Amino acid sequence: MMGIIRKIASKFGLDKAIAFTSSASVLSALGNVISVILVVKYLTGIEQGFYYTFGSIVAIQIFFELGLNGIITQYVAHEVSHLQWESDHNFSGESKYISRLSSLLHFSLKWYVFFASLLIVSLIAIGYFYFNRYNTTGGTVSWVAPWILLAVGTGINLIISPIIAFLQGLGKVKEIARIQLILQIFKLTIVWVGLIAGAKLYVLGLGSFMGILIYTLFIAYKYRKLLANIWQTKIIERVHYRKEIFPYQWKIAISWISGYFVFQLYNPVLFATEGPIVAGQMGMTLAALGGVSSITLAWITTKIPTFSGLIAQKKYIQLDILFNNTVLQTFVLNVILLTGMFAVIFGIRYFNITIEGKHLGDRFLPYLPMLFMMLPILLNHIISAWATYLRCHKKEPMMVLSIAMGIACTLSTVLLGKYYGVLGMTTGYMILCAVSFICTYFIFINNKRKWHQ
Numbered sequence: 001m002m003g004i005i006r007k008i009a010s011k012f013g014l015d016k017a018i019a020f021t022s023s024a025s026v027l028s029a030l031g032n033v034i035s036v037i038l039v040v041k042y043l044t045g046i047e048q049g050f051y052y053t054f055g056s057i058v059a060i061q062i063f064f065e066l067g068l069n070g071i072i073t074q075y076v077a078h079e080v081s082h083l084q085w086e087s088d089h090n091f092s093g094e095s096k097y098i099s100r101l102s103s104l105l106h107f108s109l110k111w112y113v114f115f116a117s118l119l120i121v122s123l124i125a126i127g128y129f130y131f132n133r134y135n136t137t138g139g140t141v142s143w144v145a146p147w148i149l150l151a152v153g154t155g156i157n158l159i160i161s162p163i164i165a166f167l168q169g170l171g172k173v174k175e176i177a178r179i180q181l182i183l184q185i186f187k188l189t190i191v192w193v194g195l196i197a198g199a200k201l202y203v204l205g206l207g208s209f210m211g212i213l214i215y216t217l218f219i220a221y222k223y224r225k226l227l228a229n230i231w232q233t234k235i236i237e238r239v240h241y242r243k244e245i246f247p248y249q250w251k252i253a254i255s256w257i258s259g260y261f262v263f264q265l266y267n268p269v270l271f272a273t274e275g276p277i278v279a280g281q282m283g284m285t286l287a288a289l290g291g292v293s294s295i296t297l298a299w300i301t302t303k304i305p306t307f308s309g310l311i312a313q314k315k316y317i318q319l320d321i322l323f324n325n326t327v328l329q330t331f332v333l334n335v336i337l338l339t340g341m342f343a344v345i346f347g348i349r350y351f352n353i354t355i356e357g358k359h360l361g362d363r364f365l366p367y368l369p370m371l372f373m374m375l376p377i378l379l380n381h382i383i384s385a386w387a388t389y390l391r392c393h394k395k396e397p398m399m400v401l402s403i404a405m406g407i408a409c410t411l412s413t414v415l416l417g418k419y420y421g422v423l424g425m426t427t428g429y430m431i432l433c434a435v436s437f438i439c440t441y442f443i444f445i446n447n448k449r450k451w452h453q
Contacts, residue, residue, distance in 0.1 A: 052283020
């Protein structure tokens with residue numbers, strides 16, 4: 001039996017880092033199934049709309065992170081490729097590379113402390129304005145205190161995120177994936193217990209603070225000495241933000257900000273135009289699709305340090321073999337998971353499964369708009385893989401396309417959503433994703449050929 005499992009794992013390129021990362025994603029996806037049941041049982045359709053719209057608005061943290069986490073991982077991986085581990089806490093090699101690592105750690109922490117403070121204030125203000133403006137429930141939903149709790153937790157988590165990105169760049173991908181798996185278990189437990197206990201919208205903020213606790217304990221216990229040694233290294237050569245990071249980051253930042261308008265605008269628009277119930281259906285469908293996407297993206301994200309290291313050493317043949325195998329494996333897995341998701345929702349509706357008289361199938365989008373959101377998952381996965389490959393070269397050729405997609409998706413979501421509802425919104429999104437796929441293919445092929453000459 002173990003031999004068969006190993007053979008299947010080998011076919012899909014499943015290593016320990018992917019196993020832990022994807023296990024966290026699988027656990028999240030399976031946990032979301034239980035969460036969906038509990039949301040249906042313990043939240044009204046209106047509260048469900050608030051629950052998922054909270055998540056979409058919190059995603060504006062991307063305007064404050066500005067793509068720096070991914071850049072930190074890539075830059076650290078490039079510097080570490082020139083060093084050797086002496087022990088679990090020290091490196092050997094040219095002092096300039098260790099010095100550059102230290103400067104990266106100093107810079108990223110200062111950056112995130114400042115922008116996390118701005119994020120907390122901004123989230124509280126934006127959420128207060130938005131939900132007061134578009135809340136048509138007549139005060140039947142208690143959302144103010146849960147929103148403030150979630151905003152503060154999101155800001156503190158943002159401060160921790162560069163340390164996690166830094167450790168991943170050091171090659172601690174498997175270890176980070178393991179703690180993320182543990183974190184997922186605790187967060188799901190908090191959400192489930194909170195919903196059962198009647199905490200309602202508070203569970204999102206409580207889950208966020210659980211993340212803070214787990215990450216803090218993990219970093220303090222396992223990597224305190226390593227990070228302290230890097231932090232205390234005398235800086236004789238630094239990574240210059242304006243000369244090295246900013247010329248790359250501003251392009252990444254624009255691409256990521258554009259991504260917010262591509263992926264996160266649906267719930268706020270539907271909440272404002274169709275009401276919280278339809279927004280809740282979109283939110284629950286997107287949560288299920290997000291679970292599928294996060295499982296398969298684990299194959300790509302865990303390879304970023306490896307891709308970056310191979311590029312730094314100009315081992316392009318090995319790079320392409322690894323990348324092509326990874327994309328093929330994850331595409332097949334995506335098809336299997338999406339088919340399974342559709343079959344489960346079909347079964348729920350066919351057998352008219354209810355929870356205390358509430359129809360579970362009614363909490364998801366109708367079939368056609370659901371399919372129009374599923375197909376872009378396949379296209380966006382390949383687009384994300386191509387973009388990751390290119391960005392590991394410390395370059396961002398996707399900026400113009402990202403801006404165009406952000407503008408087009410914003411107009412499509414707002415206008416088609418306003419005049420044609422959720423079906424018009426999802427149709428426009430599917431068409432735009434197909435156009436983006438074709439454009440990204442040519443960007444990928446042309447830049448790859450140019451950079452590897």
